[in-house]
Amino acid sequence: MDFETVMQELEALGKERTKKMYISNGAHEPLFGVATGAMKPIAKQIKINQPLAEELYATGNYDAMYFAGIIADPKAMTESDYDRWIDGAYFYMLSDYVVAVTLSESDIAQDIADKWIASGDELRMSAGWSCYCWLLGNRKDHEFSESKISDMLDLVKNTIHNSPERTKSAMNNFLYTVGISYLPGHEKAVETAKEVGIVEVKRDKKKSSMLNAYESIQKEIDKGRLGFKRKYVRC
Secondary structure, eight states, rough: OOOHHHHHHHHHHHOOHHHHHHHHHTTTTTTTOOOGGGGHHHHHHHOOOOOHHHHTTTTTTTHHHHHHHOOOOGOOOOOHHHHHHHHHOOOOOOOOIIIHHHHSSSSTTTHHHHHHHSSOOOHHHHHHHHHHHHHHHOOOOOOGGGHHHHHHHHHHHHHHGSSSHHHHHHHHHHHHHHHHGGGGGGHHHHHHHHHHHHHEEOOOEEEEEEHHHHHHHHHHHHHHHTOOOOOOOOO
């Protein structure tokens, strides 16, 4: 399936209601409004195709960029490829659910995520923290440095309330993910979440979100989900 065909297929799957929902979350034209589940049959036909993924991502069309993440070859992408992708990710659904997810399946994930977290740029930081959430929720605990994760929990504790809005959300998610999916950091994550308390994330033209990682961790523990790992990161 070539570039033109994929674009036509995506356009045909677009729904006005879905488009409005994406726009209310920060997407802008061009986009078709394709539900992610509706992309699966096309993805099955194509499987992995990095050159096609690059073509689609470069369109700036939200649905094409999302689909690019599904068919990308994470291990074939270099640091400069990931930097180019994050440069094109203009809102959190791209930075955290396309770029961070793709990065999390590469061998250079932690190195790049570390640089993004230290960048001071809202969506880069958000993608960096989100990438760790995808990693911790999928890879075995021994693949991470316990002291590094511990330092990252300290960083969250000391900076979350003064961080940019989208970054706050991803940092809060990191607290929650360490608390549930990374057993060596569980106790410290719970303590940190308790100290952090409620995190207010302000949103354009919408009510603020009040996030509470401590409560979210407790709910998961009550459901017996401590130590939960995903089989797959990408859909």
